[in-house]
Amino acid sequence: MKFVQLIDYKTERSDDMNRLMDRWVEQTKGKRTATHNIIGKDRSETNHYVEIVEFPSHEEAMKNSNLPETDRTFQEMVALCDGMPSFTDLDVVRDEQLNKDLCNRFFDEIAVAGNLDAIDEVFAADYRDHDILKEEESTVGADVIRSDLTGWRDGFDFRFTIDKQVAEGDEVVTLWTWTGTHKGEFMGVAPTGKKCTMTGTTVFSCHDGKIQEGWWHMDVMSLMRQLGAMR
Known part of the structure; x- marks a missing residue:
């Protein structure tokens, strides 16, 4: 205890x-x-x-x-x-880690369960997103999450496993493993039915009860190799 x-x-x-x-x-x-x-x-x-x-x-x-x-x-x-x-x-008889709970709503409720209506509850309207898959240094707006998730959910049935999560100050760092079955076109690759995995890290910065900024790092090259799109 x-x-x-x-x-x-x-x-x-x-x-x-x-x-x-x-x-x-x-x-x-x-x-x-x-x-x-x-x-x-x-x-x-x-x-x-x-x-x-x-x-x-x-x-x-x-x-x-x-x-x-x-x-x-x-x-x-x-x-x-x-x-x-x-x-x-x-x-200590109760330990609420509210920023972790907020971030886990994204992984569990929004990304996996598909409750995209909760995006506006979890993400700030001026949320800033940094994603290695995109050419832009950053994109702004909660609709960024809605658009990205729609693409991923159209392409895969997937789940996240949280391997490690650390919260310090306003920031929550999550090391995760993603597992998905390729059911629809994704990044120009026709559905293969293959089950794929990749690892990644997400850093969310939280303020006033919402996620204000996010940084994404993931092993996309490994995913594309598993889909047969590259060697």
Whole structure:
């Protein structure tokens, strides 16, 4: 079970605190068990900060706490604070990764299941698309997705398998395997009935609850070889 620690503190020496945290990160390379760290500043009380530190489990957090570098950093942190920091230990009982869920609506609901009406719910009207299959550096508009998917769905019955997915900030990176049966003309190739596979990576940038930009990299040469269109 994931574990999160909240550290609540006040300080007038934020620059010194940042330097202290940078030093701790450098000193604990290869040893620390923390996987994610966020520091937020109170908008209404400018000397008030909350640090959120994520660990794979409470046990891993204890390993991190027992590092001598962590203990030294804590003592120096206290010296920089206005009063003693407070600590709240939390077991994570629900972890919603909303940007991942948004992007997976494209793969599952729109691309595979064919609910093209959901495109306007998932993609911004001024969505910008970057696709290695196209001569243009980028194309704009949610209709780009509708047009591309219509071509792929006319040419293949297909599905996506998500091999790996990583979300950081506003971006979601998906490594996928595509499997399709060639049922209709595609890129000038008459239907062959062949079952084909290819791998690819999609990077989606999300903002305001919609996908704003996308980058596509896929092994199209392998697909065309499987269709017999090239050697």
